[in-house]
Amino acid sequence: MWQETKRIFMQSSADVLHAIARILPSVFAMLLFVVVAAVLAVLVRWAIRRTCDRLGLDRRLLEWGVVARGAPERGPPSRLVAQASFWAVLLAGAFLGLSVVQIPAAASLSLQLIEYLPRALLALVILAAGVAAARFVERSVLIGAVNMGLESARFIALSARWLVVLLAAAVALEHAGVGTLVVIVAFGTVFGGIVLALALAVGLGARDTVARLLERRFRAGSAAGKGERTEPERGRVHHA
Amino acid sequence: MQGGAGPPRGVRSGPMLAQPSSANAPAPAAGGEILVVAEAGPPPAAPFAAALQARLAAGLCGRAVKVLVVTAQPELALVDPADPRAGVAASSSLQGGAGRGGVVGALLREADSRGAAAAALVRGPERDEDVDWLRLLVSPILDEGFELVCPAYRRGRFDGMLGTAILYPLTRALYGARLRQPAGGEAGLSLAFARHLLEHPDWHRDPGGAGSDAWVVAKALSERRRVCQAWLGRWPGEGVPEDASHALARLVGPVFREMERAAERWQRLDGSTPVPAFGAPGPPAEDRALPDVAALAAPLRLGLRELDAVWGLVLPPASRLALQRAAAAPPEELRLDDALWARVVYDFAVAHSTRALERGQLLRSMTPLYLGWVAGFVNDVRALDAAATEARVEALCAAFEREKRYLIGRWRWPDTFNP
Numbered sequence: 041m042w043q044e045t046k047r048i049f050m051q052s053s054a055d056v057l058h059a060i061a062r063i064l065p066s067v068f069a070m071l072l073f074v075v076v077a078a079v080l081a082v083l084v085r086w087a088i089r090r091t092c093d094r095l096g097l098d099r100r101l102l103e104w105g106v107v108a109r110g111a112p113e114r115g116p117p118s119r120l121v122a123q124a125s126f127w128a129v130l131l132a133g134a135f136l137g138l139s140v141v142q143i144p145a146a147a148s149l150s151l152q153l154i155e156y157l158p159r160a161l162l163a164l165v166i167l168a169a170g171v172a173a174a175r176f177v178e179r180s181v182l183i184g185a186v187n188m189g190l191e192s193a194r195f196i197a198l199s200a201r202w203l204v205v206l207l208a209a210a211v212a213l214e215h216a217g218v219g220t221l222v223v224i225v226a227f228g229t230v231f232g233g234i235v236l237a238l239a240l241a242v243g244l245g246a247r248d249t250v251a252r253l254l255e256r257r258f259r260a261g262s263a264a265g266k267g268e269r270t271e272p273e274r275g276r277v278h279h280a
Numbered sequence: 281m282q283g284g285a286g287p288p289r290g291v292r293s294g295p296m297l298a299q300p301s302s303a304n305a306p307a308p309a310a311g312g313e314i315l316v317v318a319e320a321g322p323p324p325a326a327p328f329a330a331a332l333q334a335r336l337a338a339g340l341c342g343r344a345v346k347v348l349v350v351t352a353q354p355e356l357a358l359v360d361p362a363d364p365r366a367g368v369a370a371s372s373s374l375q376g377g378a379g380r381g382g383v384v385g386a387l388l389r390e391a392d393s394r395g396a397a398a399a400a401l402v403r404g405p406e407r408d409e410d411v412d413w414l415r416l417l418v419s420p421i422l423d424e425g426f427e428l429v430c431p432a433y434r435r436g437r438f439d440g441m442l443g444t445a446i447l448y449p450l451t452r453a454l455y456g457a458r459l460r461q462p463a464g465g466e467a468g469l470s471l472a473f474a475r476h477l478l479e480h481p482d483w484h485r486d487p488g489g490a491g492s493d494a495w496v497v498a499k500a501l502s503e504r505r506r507v508c509q510a511w512l513g514r515w516p517g518e519g520v521p522e523d524a525s526h527a528l529a530r531l532v533g534p535v536f537r538e539m540e541r542a543a544e545r546w547q548r549l550d551g552s553t554p555v556p557a558f559g560a561p562g563p564p565a566e567d568r569a570l571p572d573v574a575a576l577a578a579p580l581r582l583g584l585r586e587l588d589a590v591w592g593l594v595l596p597p598a599s600r601l602a603l604q605r606a607a608a609a610p611p612e613e614l615r616l617d618d619a620l621w622a623r624v625v626y627d628f629a630v631a632h633s634t635r636a637l638e639r640g641q642l643l644r645s646m647t648p649l650y651l652g653w654v655a656g657f658v659n660d661v662r663a664l665d666a667a668a669t670e671a672r673v674e675a676l677c678a679a680f681e682r683e684k685r686y687l688i689g690r691w692r693w694p695d696t697f698n699p
Binding site: 099103104179182183193194277278 | 438440442463522528531578586638641645
């Protein structure tokens with residue numbers, strides 16, 4: 041019995057050792073992939089930080105109102121971008137490494153992830169750009185609405201901001217391939233609803249104001265086109 | 281609030297403030313013709329130029345006169361009104377793009393290539409024919425050796441309010457020259473000054489800003505050129521009335537931009553001196569109607585309510601508080617203190633320089649404040665005559681000059697106020 045136990049043990053040990061010996065090169069290959077990816081990720085992070093510095097990204101984002109002043113706890117945006125790039129490259133390397141391990145399930149999963157990663161990254165970039173643009177648009181609309189004397193300037197600016205965010209989110213989700221049809225239908229419904237609501241609000245609530253603005257604009261434009269000089273409205277100030 | 285740490289910006293060591301010195305006096309221009317470039321607006325522009333040419337056929341100040349017209353079709357160029365098809369000026373490849381800078385660039389190039397003794401940029405046909413306006417624009421150059429002649433017009437008290445509120449007091453406080461209407465849109469230039477401007481690196485560094493009125497005036501004043509102003513009679517009118525926010529971005533933006541370039545110069549100047557003037561100012565034009573102060577005051581209140589987050593990046597809390605107190609008064613009693621207004625303008629200039637906000641947004645966000653100031657000005661001068669109104673403007677300019685130390689402090693250490 042002892043002999044039999046010994047034989048089985050030796051056989052199992054030999055099998056395990058053989059299996060390890062079979063997998064070990066691919067594990068080393070995977071580790072090599074991860075190490076190379078880590079080096080590449082460090083290089084990419086450095087390059088992105090330098091590029092951002094040269095472009096003055098942090099200053100520009102502050103200037104455009106994309107990033108709030110006095111909120112340095114998360115670090116400057118360029119550092120976030122660089123860190124995100126670092127982890128993206130590292131993840132890609134890890135997935136590539138996983139694909140060389142001779143485990144069919146892991147290899148298949150990693151190949152799918154590698155295929156999906158660029159789309160997911162691009163969707164993230166689209167979303168980030170949309171959010172950034174939305175903040176700039178919000179401020180521009182707010183200032184413009186105040187200058188037009190619209191009492192609900194902040195509401196209009198917020199609406200403009202969320203419309204841009206919604207648009208960016210829909211495009212990003214569509215690009216990422218997440219619930220494509222549902223997203224398009226939902227976006228169309230929400231966007232159309234908002235535009236309809238705004239049109240009704242303007243049409244019913246600010247009809248006279250809009251009429252006055254359009255009249256003034258078209259009258260000025262037509263006079264400019266003909267090279268005419270227009271008499272100022274009574275009580276208006278000549279600024280220039 | 282942070283302390284004033286860090287090195288001062290845009291200043292070298294040396295005496296901080298000095299009286300503006302008198303300019304060098306070059307000899308009057310000798311030889312050469314007079315070049316007149318007419319910006320006569322959209323077609324048909326030729327009749328004005330042809331009439332101008334016919335009127336000047338006998339010459340001006342004993343010299344031949346060449347009139348060219350600015351045309352935008354098919355591209356921005358100077359054409360001879362006598363032969364518009366063949367007359368595209370050789371120097372039509374314009375510096376400064378297709379805007380105002382392009383026109384000034386073309387004028388400078390043409391004056392240089394012709395060796396013109398004096399060059400004048402004039403606008404539209406609606407002129408005050410009681411005044412010999414073209415002679416007034418060029419004779420100071422030809423006879424007195426001035427290098428830049430700025431126009432000044434007889435206007436109503438509420439015309440050109442942006443000039444009264446910001447451009448005149450700011451230019452005067454910065455460069456120490458009492459140039460009453462620094463953005464007149466017309467100009468007379470000597471050949472030497474035209475050539476100097478033409479060779480300026482700003483045409484390559486900042487093509488959008490080079491060639492503007494503010495650019496020409498800032499260059500002349502900061503480089504101690506001989507500058508004078510000529511009273512050209514009744515103001516020809518604005519043409520299409522311009523929206524306040526557009527006017528602010530168009531006229532105040534270039535002045536702020538020039539402040540950055542000439543920072544070393546204006547930080548050393550204190551006070552102001554009168555600028556030689558030619559022609560008679562004459563009585564001011566009659567006011568059309570008193571502006572509606574309620575309509576002017578409303579945007580200030582709305583701005584204080586809605587734009588606090590934006591103004592918080594530009595204005596210190598004390599200024600915002602003072603603005604809120606001023607805006608709480610009924611429209612007919614609204615007044616912005618001169619010192620407060622000067623500080624507000626200076627704060628916006630600093631924010632423009634430090635790019636606290638995108639520059640277009642920054643300038644447009646100034647509109648409600650400017651309109652609020654106009655409301656206060658209307659309240660102040662509604663019962664005054666022209667002389668007393670001008671005295672009121674003098675008081676405003678004095679406040680800008682007094683508050684210049686505030687500007688210098690903020691300019692050198694912009695982080696002193698950290699929103």
